[in-house]
Amino acid sequence: MTPEDCGWVAGICAARVGLKVDPEKTYLIESRLGPVARRERFPSVDELVSSVRGNGDDRLEWAVIEAMAAGESSFFRDRVPFECFRNEILPTLTHVRGTSPLRVWSAGCGAGQEIYSLAMVVQDSLAELPVDTQIQLFGSDLSDRAMEKAQSGIYTHFEVQRGLPIRQLVRHFQKSDDMWVLGPHIRTMVRWRRLNLMVDQAAAGGFDVIFCRNVLCNMTPVARQKTLAGLAHALSSDGFLFLGEGESTQALGGAFHAVADRPGLYARNPGFRLAA
Numbered sequence: 001m002t003p004e005d006c007g008w009v010a011g012i013c014a015a016r017v018g019l020k021v022d023p024e025k026t027y028l029i030e031s032r033l034g035p036v037a038r039r040e041r042f043p044s045v046d047e048l049v050s051s052v053r054g055n056g057d058d059r060l061e062w063a064v065i066e067a068m069a070a071g072e073s074s075f076f077r078d079r080v081p082f083e084c085f086r087n088e089i090l091p092t093l094t095h096v097r098g099t100s101p102l103r104v105w106s107a108g109c110g111a112g113q114e115i116y117s118l119a120m121v122v123q124d125s126l127a128e129l130p131v132d133t134q135i136q137l138f139g140s141d142l143s144d145r146a147m148e149k150a151q152s153g154i155y156t157h158f159e160v161q162r163g164l165p166i167r168q169l170v171r172h173f174q175k176s177d178d179m180w181v182l183g184p185h186i187r188t189m190v191r192w193r194r195l196n197l198m199v200d201q202a203a204a205g206g207f208d209v210i211f212c213r214n215v216l217c218n219m220t221p222v223a224r225q226k227t228l229a230g231l232a233h234a235l236s237s238d239g240f241l242f243l244g245e246g247e248s249t250q251a252l253g254g255a256f257h258a259v260a261d262r263p264g265l266y267a268r269n270p271g272f273r274l275a276a
Contacts, residue, residue: 001026005049009033012061013068017142018198018223021068032067039063066143071214073110074162076117078213081242084262085209086121089240093208094133096238101134105207107197107231108215109139112150112190113159116182118211119189120168138207140195147192153182197227205234213264214244221251228252237270 006023013019021029033045040060042048052060076082093102104122106115115137122135141147160169160180173180197215210231216224232255235241241256243249243264249256256266 001030001046001049005046005053008053009049009064009068013065014220014223016061017065017069017196018219018227019065019069020218020220020223029068032070033064036063036067062144066145069143069218070146071108071110071218073113075113075160075164075168077114077163078245079163081211081213081264082117082121084265085118085242086125089209090122090125091129093238093240094129094135097134097208099132099134101136102209103136103138103207104209105138105140105211105234107140107195107210107212109141109150110143110146111155111159112139112147112153113155113163114211114213115139115150115190116153116186117163119186120172122189123172123186137190138193139190140193140197142194142196144194147194151187151192153187155180155182197230198223199226200230206236207234208236208239209242210235210239211242213242214247216247216251217244225251228255232256232268232272235268237268239268241266241268 003023006026006029009029010021010023013021030045033048037045037048040048040063042051048060049064051057052064104118106118109115119137122137126133139147139150141150154176156179160173169180172183172186174183197212198219212227212231216227219227228249228251231241232252240259241249243266245264247264249266255269255272257269259265259267
């Protein structure tokens with residue numbers, strides 16, 4: 001790929017979804033776009049990019065962006081946030097909400113491992129919660145392909161090995177040839193929506209817990225601020241936001257405060273008001 005092509009890929013990723021791509025990492029760009037070129041029957045990545053730049057094909061442009069945005073995902077990734085959700089956030093907020101639904105959102109859910117991990121936590125905790133508890137789970141991502149995989153609930157042996165305890169695998173999955181299929185009792189707990197976090201802030205709201213982990217770190221500074229503003233708008237005044245390790249809410253000062261001794265956990269500042 002030419003430097004101009006790499007710069008173009010970085011430019012559309014930043015402009016349309018706020019994704020930070022280093023145009024000098026030619027190998028990374030080519031490796032991400034190689035499968036797209038083969039799937040779309042282009043002889044090379046160079047010809048794929050040349051075609052998209054020349055024809056302005058929105059479908060192919062989104063295919064390029066989705067490929068560059070693809071991130072690593074695994075069940076119960078980092079584990080501590082899920083333990084905090086189960087042992088502290090879930091019992092506290094279900095008590096506060098009473099018969100009103102508790103709404104949980106995985107923003108940037110990828111292939112579904114995070115929101116399904118939360119669904120398994122909820123399912124396994126129901127016996128400990130009040131009988132009239134209502135919990136609604138939502139997953140969103142900007143990638144149609146990632147969400148198609150998520151909704152299928154079908155994972156490889158390698159994918160279920162990464163972070164999924166054996167008891168959860170036995171309880172919630174069925175083996176099908178070389179794949180593992182998540183049971184419908186978990187799949188049907190989740191509602192899905194395609195969402196671009198940088199521009200679709202008004203499309204989501206009224207959530208009590210938001211997981212947006214390992215998303216902000218891959219964004220440009222401008223997109224990070226816009227996304228945090230959207231999350232602040234979407235989160236209830238007494239809600240909680242989980243971010244990834246090393247991520248913070250600093251780009252939107254005053255909207256959140258860190259919860260002491262809970263790395264990555266932030267509470268909404270009730271008095272914060274978004275600028276008009």
